[in-house]
Amino acid sequence: MFAKEVYVRRRAELVRKMVAAGQKGILLFVGNVEAPAQYKDNCYKWRQDSSWLYYFGLDDPQYAATIDLEDGSETVFANDVEIGDIIWMGPQPSVASKAESVGVATSAPYAALDAVVAKAISQGRPVHFLPPSRYFNTMKLSALVPGGSPSEAFIKAVISMRLVKEACEIEALDDAGALGQEMHTVARNAIRPGIVEQEIVGLMEGVTLAKGWGVSFPTILTQHGETLHNHLHDKIVEPGKLMVIDAGAESNLHYASDYTRTYPTSGRFTTKQREVYQIVYDCNELAFSLTRPGVTYREVHLAVARKMLEGLSALGLVRGDLDEMTARGIAGLFQPHGLGHNMGLDVHDMEDLGEDLVGYDPDQKRASQLGLGSLRMARRLVPGHVITDEPGIYFIPALIEKWKSEGIGTDCVNFARLKDYYDFGGIRLEDDVLVTPDGARRLGPARLPIAPDDIENVMA
Amino acid sequence: MFAKEVYVRRRAELVRKMVAAGQKGILLFVGNVEAPAQYKDNCYKWRQDSSWLYYFGLDDPQYAATIDLEDGSETVFANDVEIGDIIWMGPQPSVASKAESVGVATSAPYAALDAVVAKAISQGRPVHFLPPSRYFNTMKLSALVPGGSPSEAFIKAVISMRLVKEACEIEALDDAGALGQEMHTVARNAIRPGIVEQEIVGLMEGVTLAKGWGVSFPTILTQHGETLHNHLHDKIVEPGKLMVIDAGAESNLHYASDYTRTYPTSGRFTTKQREVYQIVYDCNELAFSLTRPGVTYREVHLAVARKMLEGLSALGLVRGDLDEMTARGIAGLFQPHGLGHNMGLDVHDMEDLGEDLVGYDPDQKRASQLGLGSLRMARRLVPGHVITDEPGIYFIPALIEKWKSEGIGTDCVNFARLKDYYDFGGIRLEDDVLVTPDGARRLGPARLPIAPDDIENVMA
DSSP: OOOHHHHHHHHHHHHHHHHHTTOOSEEEEEOOOOOBSSSTTSBOOOOOOHHHHHHHOOOOSSOEEEEETTTOOEEEEOOOOOHHHHHHHOOOOOHHHHHHHTTOOEEEOTTHHHHHHHHHHHTTOOEEEOOOSSHHHHHHHHHHSTTOOOOHHHHHHHHHHHTSOOHHHHHHHHHHHHHHHHHHHHHHHHOOTTSBHHHHHHHHHHHHHHHSSEESSOOEEESOTTSTTOOOOOOBOOTTOEEEEEEOEEOTTOOBOOEEEEEETTSSOOHHHHHHHHHHHHHHHHHHHHOOTTSBHHHHHHHHHHHHHHHHHHTTSBOSOHHHHHHHTGGGGTOOSOSOOBOSSSSSTTGGGOHHHHHSOTTOOOOOSTTGGGOSOOSBOOTTOEEEEOOEEEOOHHHHHHHHHHTTTTTTBOHHHHGGGTTTOEEEOBEEEEEETTEEEESSSSOOOOSHHHHHHHHO | OOOHHHHHHHHHHHHHHHHHTTOOSEEEEEOOOOOBSSSTTSBOOOOOOHHHHHHHOOOOSSOEEEEETTTOOEEEEOOOOOHHHHHHHOOOOOHHHHHHHTTOOEEEOTTHHHHHHHHHHHTTOOEEEOOOSSHHHHHHHHHHSTTOOOOHHHHHHHHHHHTSOOHHHHHHHHHHHHHHHHHHHHHHHHOOTTSBHHHHHHHHHHHHHHHSSEESSOOEEESOTTSTTOOOOOOBOOTTOEEEEEEOEEOTTOOBOOEEEEEETTSSOOHHHHHHHHHHHHHHHHHHHHOOTTSBHHHHHHHHHHHHHHHHHHTTSBOSOHHHHHHHTGGGGTOOSOSOOBOSSSSSTTGGGOHHHHHSOTTOOOOOSTTGGGOSOOSBOOTTOEEEEOOEEEOOHHHHHHHHHHTTTTTTBOHHHHGGGTTTOEEEOBEEEEEETTEEEESSSSOOOOSHHHHHHHHO
């Protein structure tokens, strides 16, 4: 948890923004409850709601809070432990003292929330709440505010604050970066033909559990990199393949890291692999070099798409005017995802608040093109934005066949030559980047090896 | 997954039981969906519903099924993947082929379930379903069967089958035992003053992630063993303490193990620690020696309580007639939990189906006494039952003070001497046990060291 002042300041700023936008009524925060994995008492590892963490910091289940926009009063709702709980959970600080530790003077039992919200509704006062990210919260909010819907003013105020990271958050993100890099280093050192993918996953997840909360998202580790989110790890590592590892750590403070590297399972790239790798590497470098305040990440995405098409042209896989192919979205056949996303307390930061509201400026519209249409972060960059830089090239037989059969890009895509790549897999290279006043810097203590020669050297 | 025949046989047996009990209508199975940890696309590790796994085996999200008790027809409901899904998830076998792999001939899209259930309801046919274990399932079942409640006949039929493990399940439980023992061995070897508890947790969880699904429940690893379910691991290991490690593995087939050991952090017990440890060890051994078909586990729990009081008498912590103190539940002050629980696909097997229906025979009633009242498994044992044997002695200052202030047990509890144990912590020792035709055997390949001398030897 950060210092009390951090939470006091954030809540004051939130209220200021809401009032400035002409909003009245109360802000309603519903924290998470435990999430059952099997039965109600056997739950997944406890994870608090991120917006709750941002404004209230208290990392315990079944907390809620209200902030009155008119008189500024704040109340935390949660239950103190009883003797039965003490036997199972040990002595606990009181709810009042926990609330006080984040600067909230008033607390009440969890059940008291119902009457407070009901009273506001009966008085015709707006009850602002955020979109629920879990099924319990969906049910709870339906019960508290029947027929209600999330407050766009509230969502926008929260996004505007969480998008721009404070110094204490950047420090936390660097720590998560260090842990994520440690995971990747352990994984890279474990790659050898004959090992089962799952064994590598266990090793790297053990690292982040030992020092952090765990993984910031389910680990992707696959010799089928053309499958973007592959969570099966039952394959034996084979020689001559490419292994995509997309994984990150969540620190004990709940900040994320998210790195992708692609390794030759035999320690050296084949010529064909290196050719494609070099293109993705160049794209990653280009994106970083373009990242600075004032530029939109949409522009960076498109510059990367152009660079990628340039490289693919050199391999004879596409041909045509680069600007025209970029505009037509031909790169989407090879990279059907966006260049990156915001990152913070969530690895796709605030995705529960709405991808477009988070990732797009009011004057930007999401495209429908494959690839660009999946871009989660298009905004004009400002210092404090934290984003990922993750170009990739994939040869997805089902997608290529679809384009071919539907006649898409037949004038510029060399479908005949692409046949030779149907068993290639995919390559993705991802770093986490902070936008600084004069450019950008990569998060974490150092950079994971990424240049093709460096990869071969560290795997030698 | 087991062989197709296993699932075909189980479903046939289930239908036979329901029909024999005079039941009509349809059985409705709703499998799990992904459980968001943060936003909807960042989920906890996928875990299927256990009863679904038992009868249908298919380990994928958003599956449901119906079985018609009258004509015996079976249908699996799930959605085939589309091109967008293939990009992210790779090519997938069809739902029809997956259903066929567990012997179900008919399949339909997930959304078709609504009409099938609605039709049965409109015809006045009973729709039998099990209690939901997750919030999504609660919502889904409310929508499918408005105002409905779980079917006791269905629950009882499932319990009667899942309670008695088949040969293939016992093999899977032995495998989970092996993995759980490996976790514990790694943890034991890592204990040393100065290490942070969380580092040990990371090491041991890495082991089970490398070869199994993960942990069968959130790991308990604490120098405050008197707190029964302590999931904080932020303490530095101190010399001279007792470290309780209660942890288990869930195998890739989703069977559980659950072991507890208590280690002296400095490698050797103090005299005081060894005295209490010896009592708990004797209780664990006694429980195993009494475990055999025909005996109720309630009787075993009470025999252990008596043994515990005998040992505590020798230490001068209680005094009085052992039978009388046992009957009065005095042991509950030291062991406020039951001796064990059923284990299988869930670590507390089928707890979502109702603790009493699972753990108590129709002629047994749950006690209200502290300790015995928390006994999750009281049944008369039959071959194939899998249970835990986990006595413990804890010195919980808040609980002792409560008894003292309320005048409970003042004639037999030596409250004055107990003061010397307020900083002792707790000791628990747990094995997983299969009831066999002629007695019992412990699951897993060997037994984790447990005798006090053995503990000191392996830690030397």
